[in-house]
Amino acid sequence: MKTIRLVRLSILVCMAFAVTNVYGQDIGGIVKRKLKKKGKDKIEKTVDDGIDVIEGKDKKSDPTVSGGGNGEVVVVSTNEMGGNAPIVNFIDPGSAVFVDDFNTERPSEFPSKWTHVSGSLQNDQVLTNGEKDGVVEAISGYSTIKPTIKGDRYLGDTFKIEIHVYFYGKGNEVYYVNLKNDDNPYANHDLRIANGSLHSGSDGIVRFPGGIQPGWHVIQYSFNKGNLKGYFDGVQLINDPDITHNPEHPRKTFNRLEIEMVSPGSNAAPPRRQMISYFAIGGQGLPLYDRLINDGRLVMNDINFEVNSFVLQTSSYSILDRMVAMLTEHPELSLAIHGHTDSDGTNEFNQTLSENRANSVKSYLTRRGIEESRLTTSGYGEDQPVDNSGTDKAKAKNRRVEFVLKK
Incomplete structure (x- = not known):
């Protein structure tokens, strides 16, 4: 017994x-829900009601491609990425002139924040460790898009670029960030992101140490008055002191960019389509005035408060100080300050909270010399969300302060 x-x-x-x-x-x-930003997870591709979905798996063995019909699982990436971690907070949210994570897009449609240049692209969704994220993917072998920004003049002497891309590790997969100068075509400069290397123009080629593993990878560029630095998964591969130097054709600065995707497996069975999951452009900081004039408003997700409070966090001071500088430089401007919250809590609480937060921002600006008569405040609670998906990311977007130009 x-x-x-x-x-x-x-x-x-x-x-x-x-x-x-x-x-x-x-x-x-x-x-590891953020692993699409770091490229460490195994990824499987399935078809779910006609929508391509990529699902992360914590497998340690090297899989092989299988299936290809509807409903069959096709493994398209393996192994863990080497190198250092990507640079966190590379672009100051307050200086961002363009950001797109494709999370609010409808699959199979064209990305709403972009303008079509050539080829064929569509929105899709990926599922990494249980969390859905949006992507834009190339349907054709060569596809080009550009950010839809009024006037096409947003780069200037100083800017940063961050792009998160997917590599299958098969064939000549390439992403281009094409820097453009519409006043001087000789000033154009191409940044090539190949399978394991960065190229600055036609001569600056640097390979990623130890090679590249299939998966998501983060590429970051910093441009400052001619000097270009490029990072691949946190490892600096480019340090060019002056990419604008050309004795035969003196170059000016860049005013805009285009993104080109070379996707040799787009027509394979199953297709291996190049994908972008995140893209951002950051300026030095005072394109704030230009953004305000062009868009009529500034949407700020980096003005932060204590939880369930209207007390400003110290991390908000830098962007508010830049607002003070802009308003001081342009005394003709008058602004309406709008407070918005997420949907946590009651409607009544969120309405009051949004009003108080708008007033806190106004108080900060007036204490630093901005005339009170130039500023008004309103609170909208949870009534005007920009993302209704209910995720933590969506709530963070909905918690915001907007500065609206008064006519």
């Missing part, structure tokens, strides 16, 4: 270890 009990106890212990291992993997997946 004792022997039977010991056997049963042994079986229970083994089952407990097995369950612990299974849930340990699941928890690990939850912790």
